[in-house]
Structure formats: C-alpha cells, structure tokens
Amino acid sequence: xxxxxxxxxxxxxxxxxxxxxxxxxxxxxxxxxxxxxxxxxxxxxxxxxxxxxxxxxxxxxxxxxxxxxxxxxxxxxxxxxxxxxxxxxxxxxxxxxxxxxxxxxxxxxxxxxxxxxxxxxxxxxxxxxxxxxxxxxxxxxxxxxxxxxxxxxxxxxxxxxxxxxxxxxxxxxxxxxxxxxxxxxxxxxxxxxxxxxxxxxxxxxxxxxxxxxxxxxxxxxxxxxxxxxxxxxxxxxxxxxxxxxxxxxxxxxxxxxxxxxxxxxxxxxxxxxxxxxxxxxxxxxxxxxxxxxxxxxxxxxxxxxxxxxxxxxxxxxxxxxxxxxxxxxxxxxxxxxxxxxxxxxxxxxxxxxxxxxxxxxxxxxxxxxxxxxxxxxxxxxxxxxxxxxxxxxxxxxxxxxxxxxxxxxxxxx
Ligand SMILES: *Cc1c(COP(=O)(O)O)cnc(C)c1O
Numbered sequence: 001x002x003x004x005x006x007x008x009x010x011x012x013x014x015x016x017x018x019x020x021x022x023x024x025x026x027x028x029x030x031x032x033x034x035x036x037x038x039x040x041x042x043x044x045x046x047x048x049x050x051x052x053x054x055x056x057x058x059x060x061x062x063x064x065x066x067x068x069x070x071x072x073x074x075x076x077x078x079x080x081x082x083x084x085x086x087x088x089x090x091x092x093x094x095x096x097x098x099x100x101x102x103x104x105x106x107x108x109x110x111x112x113x114x115x116x117x118x119x120x121x122x123x124x125x126x127x128x129x130x131x132x133x134x135x136x137x138x139x140x141x142x143x144x145x146x147x148x149x150x151x152x153x154x155x156x157x158x159x160x161x162x163x164x165x166x167x168x169x170x171x172x173x174x175x176x177x178x179x180x181x182x183x184x185x186x187x188x189x190x191x192x193x194x195x196x197x198x199x200x201x202x203x204x205x206x207x208x209x210x211x212x213x214x215x216x217x218x219x220x221x222x223x224x225x226x227x228x229x230x231x232x233x234x235x236x237x238x239x240x241x242x243x244x245x246x247x248x249x250x251x252x253x254x255x256x257x258x259x260x261x262x263x264x265x266x267x268x269x270x271x272x273x274x275x276x277x278x279x280x281x282x283x284x285x286x287x288x289x290x291x292x293x294x295x296x297x298x299x300x301x302x303x304x305x306x307x308x309x310x311x312x313x314x315x316x317x318x319x320x321x322x323x324x325x326x327x328x329x330x331x332x333x334x335x336x337x338x339x340x341x342x343x344x345x346x347x348x349x350x351x352x353x354x355x356x357x358x359x360x361x362x363x364x365x366x367x368x369x370x371x372x373x374x375x376x377x378x379x380x381x382x383x384x385x386x387x388x389x390x391x392x393x394x395x396x397x398x399x400x401x402x403x404x405x406x407x408x409x410x411x412x413x
Contacts, residue, residue, distance in 0.1 A: 067089075093140070
C-alpha cells in the first residue's frame with residue numbers, strides 16, 4: 001500500500017463518493033515489467049486473467065504493454081477488444097463455454113481455446129466446422145496437485161471441476177485426426193490462486209512437461225504450453241511471503257528447457273492485487289456489550305473476499321491523528337453477519353467521517369462486486385504520476401434498476 005498516499009486519497013475523496021477503488025498505474029506497470037524481465041529471452045505470452053480486474057482502463061494498461069488476455073466469457077472478450085488487446089493475444093478458458101460463446105470467439109479470431117472436457121472439444125469441432133474455421137485448442141490438464149491455498153480457489157486437484165486427467169488428454173490426442181476443424185496442439189494447466197509456495201508449481205509443471213515429451217515422442221506437435229496463473233501476493237505484510245518471481249522464472253526455464261514453442265502465462269492477482277485499495281468512510285462507531293464496531297460505508301457487496309474466503313485485508317485509517325489504539329470489528333452496512341472486513345483489529349481510534357483504506361483490493365475486488373442490498377457499484381479511479389482519472393463512475397440508482405420493470409406486459413407460456 002506504500003504507493004498510496006493518504007493525502008492523495010483524501011483529496012480524491014472530496015470529489016468522489018466513498019466507497020471507491022483506487023488503483024496505482026505505476027505498480028501495475030512495475031509488475032508487468034518484472035514479469036517480462038524475468039522471462040526475457042523466452043518465447044512467452046502474458047495473458048492477463050481479466051476476471052481479476054476487468055476495468056477497461058486496467059485492460060488498456062495491459063494492452064499498452066503488449067499483454068494479452070485470458071478470458072472466461074464473451075463479456076470479458078468484449079472488454080479486452082474494446083481496450084485494445086488484439087484478438088490473437090486472447091485465450092479462452094472456462095468449463096462452461098457455450099456454442100454461442102465459441103462461435104463469437106471464433107468470429108473474433110481469438111488465439112486459442114483452453115478446452116476443459118470431451119464434450120467441449122466436440123462442440124468446438126462442430127461450431128468451427130459450421131463456420132468453416134479452424135480452432136486452435138489446448139487441453140487443460142488437471143495435474144492433480146494440491147496448490148496449498150484456500151479450498152475455494154484450488155483448481156488443480158482431481159476432485160476439482162477443472163481440466164481433464166492426463167489419461168483422458170492422451171486419448172484426445174490419439175483420436176486427434178478425427179477433429180478436422182480443431183488444431184489440438186497445446187497444453188494448459190492452472191492449479192489455483194494465491195499460491196505462495198513454489199512446490200505445487202514444480203509438481204504441476206513437471207507433470208505437464210513429462211506429458212508433453214510423451215506426446216512429442218508419439219508424433220504430436222505441441223506449439224504452446226500455458227502454465228496458468230496463481231502467483232500469490234502479500235495481503236498480510238510481514239507474514240505472506242510470495243514466491244520470488246526470479247525463482248518462478250528459473251523453475252519454468254529449467255522445466256521447459258527442451259521446449260521450443262510458446263509459453264503462455266495467465267497471471268491475474270499478481271499483476272493487480274497489491275495495486276489497488278478500497279477507500280471507505282466511517283459512518284459511526286457503535287459500542288456493543290463487549291466489542292467496538294467501526295461501521296464503514298463499504299460492504300461485502302463492494303469487496304467480497306473477507307466474507308467469501310475469510311481473507312485478511314490490511315485496514316489503515318487515513319486521518320493521521322495520533323490516537324490511542326482501539327480493537328475494532330470493522331463492518332459494513334449490509335444485513336449479514338458475514339459483512340465483516342476484520343474482527344478485533346487494532347488501529348488508531350476513529351470517528352464518524354474518517355477515511356480508511358483497505359489494502360490488497362486490486363484483484364477480485366471490484367470484479368466480484370454486486371448490488372446486494374441495492375447498493376450501487378462504487379467508483380474506480382486510476383492514479384498515475386500525481387494525477388487521477390475516474391475509470392468508472394459510481395453507478396446511479398437509476399442505472400442499478402435499469403432493465404427492471406413492473407409486471408405489466410404478460411406473455412402466454
Ligand atoms: C483465475 C484464473 C487465472 C488467474 O489466476 P490468478 O490467481 O489471479 O493469477 C488464470 N487462469 C485461469 C484459467 C483462471 O481461471
């Protein structure tokens with residue numbers, strides 16, 4: 001959070017309704033450059049996982065640095081294209097691609113499909129055939145490794161819904177000839193998110209590489225290997241120890257030393273997670289029988305991670321006053337006990353009107369937002385070099401209700 005200056009956020013909060021997200025362009029650029037430098041000399045493609053933060057201005061930053069996109073829906077494709085990411089730098093992942101989505105992605109000319117089931121492979125063949133197109137595809141391998149992360153963001157164990165076993169993938173390649181509209185020439189693996197330990201990556205990548213060698217020996221050409229995302233970031237300063245990007249790159253270089261094709265990376269959280277904060281204002285302090293509740297104007301609908309994953313986020317008052325410390329339960333206004341950002345968190349005493357920033361909110365923050373309790377989506381601002389741009393204005397109540405109507409026009413079923 002060192003990139004965010006209290007004075008700067010305070011100044012913005014005079015013009016922008018709280019809560020709002022603030023992102024640091026500098027920090028995102030530094031992360032992109034760090035990744036590009038670590039892999040210098042290799043044929044790599046960084047495809048940013050759009051779901052982490054799909055704001056057009058964030059995607060525009062990615063596009064400006066030659067970063068592509070990893071998408072899981074047509075909405076994410078539209079955003080990526082609109083922000084200037086070339087279609088041939090887009091990979092399409094996800095277990096539930098529909099015929100309509102596949103058709104639109106083929107029409108746009110995406111780089112490749114990361115295919116997650118035999119049924120999807122057949123569908124890809126049919127849709128591509130109907131278009132007279134050829135689809136490039138990678139099989140998403142489920143390498144059956146434990147990413148040692150939160151259960152809700154582990155994706156590479158045999159019981160997870162993602163990918164197919166190596167045995168099944170082997171059958172796909174041996175039957176490949178029957179798919180005359182699908183060029184199956186890639187492998188893909190993504191084992192989970194917020195991974196802080198290199199070992200799960202080592203195991204997964206070694207399994208993928210061993211399988212690639214086996215395929216090549218059997219006469220199959222493998223043009224690309226997509227090693228997914230998953231790199232963890234710091235939420236708890238001094239406690240979370242992220243993987244050193246140099247170690248990660250060294251592992252990839254060593255594991256794929258014998259591979260001549262393109263390596264794709266799909267980082268999401270790593271590029272944007274630490275580059276965002278949620279700025280919120282204290283509404284009141286409520287003293288319960290044995291707890292002090294700091295009620296703020298942000299809630300679980302704005303930042304879901306604490307409720308969904310029991311995630312720990314740094315919370316810092318911006319008032320700068322020398323105050324005695326108090327242990328607060330920091331809660332939002334939503335009618336759910338789970339609407340709690342922190343419990344018993346010690347910080348300088350706050351009062352109504354004080355601003356606070358919630359750290360580590362750049363990834364899976366705004367993107368997971370909802371209007372639960374009919375709270376409009378918050379504004380998002382991008383900070384760059386002492387200036388800021390509003391990259392999403394706060395939703396109006398009319399916009400929130402747009403599309404709804406009273407039941408007047410009835411249709412026979
Ligand atoms: C979510 C996801 C990513 C990004 O994960 P991070 O942990 O944010 O890096 C990459 N690839 C796929 C297929 C995903 O589903």
